[in-house]
Amino acid sequence: GAGVSQSPSNKVTEKGKDVELRCDPISGHTALYWYRQSLGQGLEFLIYFQGNSAPDKSGLPSDRFSAERTGGSVSTLTIQRTQQEDSAVYLCASSLGQGGETQYFGPGTRLLVL
């Protein structure tokens, strides 16, 4: 079946602009996760959704970052007033539930802030 999909695959933006990144999880997966993969920081957890609520937002680096999930499916990660240090690959993952469930990753969105 279809895996986790993300769009766009690449995004170039100017410093100060807002961007929205989209994640479509595997159908039926109730848990959804956002991670960031950058050169200096490796792979970092950002936020976790169970259904439409986010019980763990501890990885969001600043209040410029926000995420929402609607209908227990699609999620959008929004970065406001982008900065050059936001340049990274943003990865989304989903799992059937939480706890011991395997997380399945999407191909990522490569964001470049000029």
Next chain:
Amino acid sequence: GDSVTQMEGPVTLSEEAFLTINCTYTATGYPSLFWYVQYPGEGLQLLLKATKADDKGSNKGFEATYRKETTSFHLEKGSVQVSDSAVYFCALRPYSSASKIIFGSGTRLSIRP
């Protein structure tokens, strides 16, 4: 806080060589341990996992054993192939968390024919 330290790359080996990628962790309690792999142009995939001490995870000829006494989860393969060329990430899920996974920095592996 919890963390993962893995062998820095890049690692270059000849086909059929023995592979070890070292991974150690710092965590409270009993975390679950994982190896993820990222093939060129593809997303992260779970390679293997172990959820308690002395468990051995295995897949595609790769193995790793959860060693509580040395806080290690080294990845091994007896005979690597060109198709194993990828970036390998050691990771843990903290005992206290049902959500986040903490990743190591990744090790790039290249296999020469």
